[in-house]
Amino acid sequence: MPTIDVDYMDFERMLGIELHRDVERLNEILAYVKGEVKLFDEKEGVISIEIKDTNRPDLWNIEGLTRTLRGFLGVEEGVKAYTVNKPIVEVHVDPKLKDIRPFIGCSIVKNVKLTDTIIRGLMHLQDKLDKTYGRNRQRTSIGLYDFSLITPPLYYGVAKPTEVSFVPLGFEEKMNLKEILEHHPKGIEYGYIVKKHSVYPILQDSKRKVLSFPPIINSNDLGRVTEETQHVLVEVTGPMHETVLNTLKIVTLSLIDRGGKAYSATIHYPHENMKVVTPNLDMWLMDLDIEYVNKVLGLQLTAKQIAQLLAKARFGVEKLESHKVSVQIPCYRIDVMHPIDLVEDIAIAYGYNRIKPLWRKLPTTGGANPKQGLLNIARELMIGLGFQEVLTYTMTNPENLFTKMNCKKTRIVEVANPKVQTFTCLRNWLLPSLMEFLSNNLHVEYPQKIFELGMVTLLDEKRETKTRDEERLAAVISHANSSFSEIKSALDAFLTNFGFEWQTRETKHPSFINGRVGAIIVNGKNIGVLGEIHPKVLEAWKLENPIAAFEINMKTIIQRKT
């Protein structure tokens, strides 16, 4: 979810409504765009707004936000038509970019009055688009330039790592592309996108002046927009044509909203024999069935009402019929994929809180998973035996599962991208969790008797997800005289109450004391282990009292009883 910072005064001015710094009112308004005030820095006059919709990059700056909100607030309704003038720049694309970063889109916006606030807003939008919609510049990256310094046509081509040098933004000395990847902060951050190729993308003008090294960095000479800049060249590159054009549209519209006049560029793809004029700011049409709207919303709206609501959401109506509306969709609404997207906007314009909730009686029978009933009985039985139920994390680390338990490491479900070293895998047995619990309660009154009924996850090649979950029950008793017989007596009460005859068979387990550990046999099947925990293990967990414990797999119990 992007969080955008907007200048309060500018926001209010662009919105055309005074809000008197009333955050509650602001939140009410922002509900229309699925936004929420995260922070209002009154001193700086900056509001941080979180926009939940990750598919509406048009909302990620003041211009776009207010464009949409003005509709819902009745300041300016209906679709907003944007126009772009005929091409004034030619861009030639090198076929060698085909497998690197083949697409580019450009626009020129003239006579923009850039203030410091607007420039900061633009940079902020660029950053949000690069990171979120542009997937950290993999899908799209944006460049803004002072058009007056550039001599068209432009050449979007390739260069060898040491072939071309220019002064990158924020630096004073020339660097070649290889040096930029190695030393420039943006090169270090985004270099991974191009490094795998033998040549890198480069954008130059007719005088071979470098505009940028997409998607890494702009030139310090041309690629810098200041309050003195009158005419702005916008450029977007990426591997997918549509996302490149979408991003270009959003940036261009912001500049138009600031009073600029847009001109297009002609992009030549000689290898495809293709010529594309960018940006295309035309709206497009989608048919919306009246009955469908009402069927989804549970309302009885007329075509006229629907048209009015669409206008509030800043859609246009090309044609209104009794059973359907032909909806004009502005070019920036790249999120609209299906009529359902229009239906939601109609509902938002109508007001969710005006729609009457309905609780319908349906002939459904509720029920917990049959297994859940038995698991609950097992929990209650353990509680009856005086054990406190605990809840622990299923994520842990191999040190807890193996090293501290005096066991050899086996294969488990590990994650490829752990956030911290304490949570790197799923547990494959439960007792380590309980040992960890006890080790946090050294000085809490004894005896300590705790249990957990929880999930463990094991590798299992045959399964769909190559793993299987198992419900396990583990219990531990800790006090100065805790013993095998005490835990065995509890386990006996547990299994007997489930109607099982069971035996203990002598076994060996590195976590337990030799000669004081047994396999738990039910119907000839080994379902777990019980015994006294080995002092080595106690020491590893820094525990000071002897511990008797058991762990069983609940599968047999569940299978036999359901």
Place this chain on the structure above:
Amino acid sequence: MVKLREQEHKVLLSLKKFDGRASIEQIIAESGLSDAAVMRAALALQERKLLKIHEEKQIIVKLNEEGKFHAKNGLPERRLINALEELGKKAPIEKVVEKASLEKHFTPIALGWIQKKHWAILDTKTNALQMLEKPKEEDDERLLKLLSLKGQETIGNLSPELQKAVQILKRRKLLETEEKAKRIIALEEVGWKTIKKGVKVAAEVTQLTPELIISGKWRKIKLQKYNIEAPVAKTWPGKKHPYLQFLDEVEEKLVTLGFKEMTGPTVETSFFNFDALYTPQDHPAREIFGVYFVKSPKYGHINASRHVLENVKETHENGWKTGSRGWRYRYSLKESGRLILRGHGTCLSARTLLSKDLEIPGRYFSIVRCYRPEVVDKTHLTEFNQVEGIIVDKDLTLRDLLGVLEKFAIEIAGADEVKFRPDYFPFTEPSVELSAYKKGYGWIEFGGSGIFRPEVTLPLGIEVPVIAWGLGIDRLFMMKAGIDDIRQIFTYDLDWIRRKQVV
């Protein structure tokens, strides 16, 4: 006749044996009662003026190390006189000292005392000792013996002669004295009279025993009154974990509302977690910051028919027959098998929609552990529980969605008021966020929900609307339990769990 409790009577009789005056220790020994019982009885009797409890200061005497040495070997002057006698009553000092094997540092002491006690005289000219008479055992020597035998003694218990000897030996630095307070019980006049007149003992018993019950003797006894205000030892019962108890309650309510439980695996394929939920394969939620990827094995088999896979693929790419434009990118079948840790409970809903057991109409729910790569802090957990569900039926509308949300707010959160806000999920449209207001708690965001997009339902073969919802159960529990740190849900603090009230 005066009525007394049994223990009081025993104390009185013991006192009589000691002529009306005895220490607590003596009474304990005589009566066989415990220290506490004797004191309790004595206090009760004092209240009735039958006796008085005094505190007496006592001086206890015991030997120090040197005293113990002399007790064992005899005082140095005694050893010297014995040697002198053996040497024929007259001998030079050196010879006598040698004969007595007297330690060097004791020699001047022995010479001093032997003359002071008039046992012998020293001829300074010849430096010889002359014995006067054979001395008898004296008081200081008797005291030495006694203390050596008993270890210690109260001065008061010694004869006047020995009490004098205490002073002498103390000056010779052979013993130590110590002051101690001692409780003494003494019968008063009323007490003596009471004993003479005779006492009626009320049979009073501390513990009701099986023997008393079976024999019927309980009728003749009186059970001693307890101090019922006295504090007792803490007991910690086995209980459900507070959070799990809360989830049990939620589950019960959902079952009552007609919801059936769904299940699914912890390790999930990207197909069910994302693709089937119309989340494009390059969506930010699918990056390493959004979901845990399994290190090895990397890919699973997808348990869905070939045509469902194709439908989903086409829907992502071009909308298939759903009426959508789709996400318009190249969908990778391989990527859909990528194994992850379940990121939300909605993958169970996708599985349920694809299940051959799906009932229409149907209401389903699940309470499952979900995982996200977050650094654990006050407001984030890396694993958490989600309560999620779906309702499947023809003709369901947004009103039904609001209805189910309102129902949950009232039934589960006990809310007084509800509010809806537009929300966003890639898989629902319209999407609704639920806020519930409860007096004393204020507004809390309580759930996210929506109607599954046609791009979700149609490829799975579902042609009726599906309402999907998820409840912000952690926040609700935190509110109810009065905690402001989400880590408390997985607390390792046994004491907190033990003390947490069950209601």
